[in-house]
Amino acid sequence: MSIKEDLKYAIGVDLGGTFVKAALVSDVGDIVFTNKLPIGSQASKDTILNTIEKIIQMAIDEANTSELDIIGIGLGTPGIVQDGVILGGSENLNGWENIDLSTYYNQKFGIPVLVDNDANLMGLGEFFYGAAKGCTDVVFLTIGTGIGGAIIANGELYGGYGNRGTELGHIVVEHNGPECNCGGKGCLELYSSTTALIKDYSERSGKDVKDLDGHYIIKKFNENEENAIKCLQEHTDYLGHGVASFINTFAPQKVVIGGGISDAGQFYIDMISKSAFTYMMPSCGSNTEIVGAKLGNNAGSLGAAALIFKAYNK
Numbered sequence: 001m002s003i004k005e006d007l008k009y010a011i012g013v014d015l016g017g018t019f020v021k022a023a024l025v026s027d028v029g030d031i032v033f034t035n036k037l038p039i040g041s042q043a044s045k046d047t048i049l050n051t052i053e054k055i056i057q058m059a060i061d062e063a064n065t066s067e068l069d070i071i072g073i074g075l076g077t078p079g080i081v082q083d084g085v086i087l088g089g090s091e092n093l094n095g096w097e098n099i100d101l102s103t104y105y106n107q108k109f110g111i112p113v114l115v116d117n118d119a120n121l122m123g124l125g126e127f128f129y130g131a132a133k134g135c136t137d138v139v140f141l142t143i144g145t146g147i148g149g150a151i152i153a154n155g156e157l158y159g160g161y162g163n164r165g166t167e168l169g170h171i172v173v174e175h176n177g178p179e180c181n182c183g184g185k186g187c188l189e190l191y192s193s194t195t196a197l198i199k200d201y202s203e204r205s206g207k208d209v210k211d212l213d214g215h216y217i218i219k220k221f222n223e224n225e226e227n228a229i230k231c232l233q234e235h236t237d238y239l240g241h242g243v244a245s246f247i248n249t250f251a252p253q254k255v256v257i258g259g260g261i262s263d264a265g266q267f268y269i270d271m272i273s274k275s276a277f278t279y280m281m282p283s284c285g286s287n288t289e290i291v292g293a294k295l296g297n298n299a300g301s302l303g304a305a306a307l308i309f310k311a312y313n314k
């Protein structure tokens with residue numbers, strides 16, 4: 001029997017606001033097939049459901065051709081997910097609420113389907129296969145348009161009662177700060193998301209936000225431009241305050257920083273670490289390391305597959 005025949009495979013589906021991606025993943029974390037289909041911004045609930053079904057079928061066809069044994073389908077989606085049901089909270093997807101995705105796709109494909117929030121699964125991916133492999137207690141943050149996060153506590157994803165918590169971008173860092181679309185004020189993501197960084201740079205430099213992105217500001221930082229330095233100091237200082245709070249609460253072995261901007265370089269992680277280690281309680285963070293994510297755009301699909309392996313590959 002070949003090694004290949006010993007491996008089990010899962011399909012990891014990662015639903016975003018504009019694309020759905022699927023990967024065929026082995027239980028040691030090798031991606032043997034990936035695909036990506038667009039989801040129009042006006043797509044209806046049925047269109048989204050059908051697009052996911054189509055991409056799963058493509059991965060199954062690939063597995064059948066290669067005679068690979070699929071043990072389940074993991075699915076990551078924006079929003080609040082409880083027991084396989086997307087309850088809501090994914091504003092960019094029309095009608096994406098109160099759908100029992102687990103049952104729906106289980107009936108279509110006849111294999112186990114597990115569903116969780118996309119940021120949770122990115123964190124699970126980094127925990128299983130990436131920057132936090134071998135740890136038991138991890139805080140994961142993804143820095144993008146907003147800030148998403150995941151907590152791994154004692155080797156398990158922790159989502160609070162009913163899996164409704166761990167909205168790590170919505171801890172308060174300025175109690176009378178600007179209003180956040182979550183209903184609160186002064187949330188971390190208003191200060192430390194890529195959106196916030198771009199807005200800050202735009203205000204300081206007079207450049208239009210439409211002409212800016214995170215990479216441009218990093219480039220200017222590396223050229224020692226004063227505005228870019230100030231913006232990144234502010235951005236990482238706020239982020240460090242947030243990370244310090246997470247360290248004080250969870251005492252993680254690793255804090256993993258993901259999202260496009262985390263590719264900026266080690267200096268970015270070092271700036272966050274400097275701030276976090278200044279503000280945390282030293283006893284809480286004595287075993288904590290702050291590191292960049294390793295899996296990039298594949299974190300979500302790898303984490304979705306990991307959800308299946310964790311449950312069914314014992």
Ligand SMILES: [Zn+2]
Nearest residue numbers: 170180182187
């Ligand atoms: Zn908020």
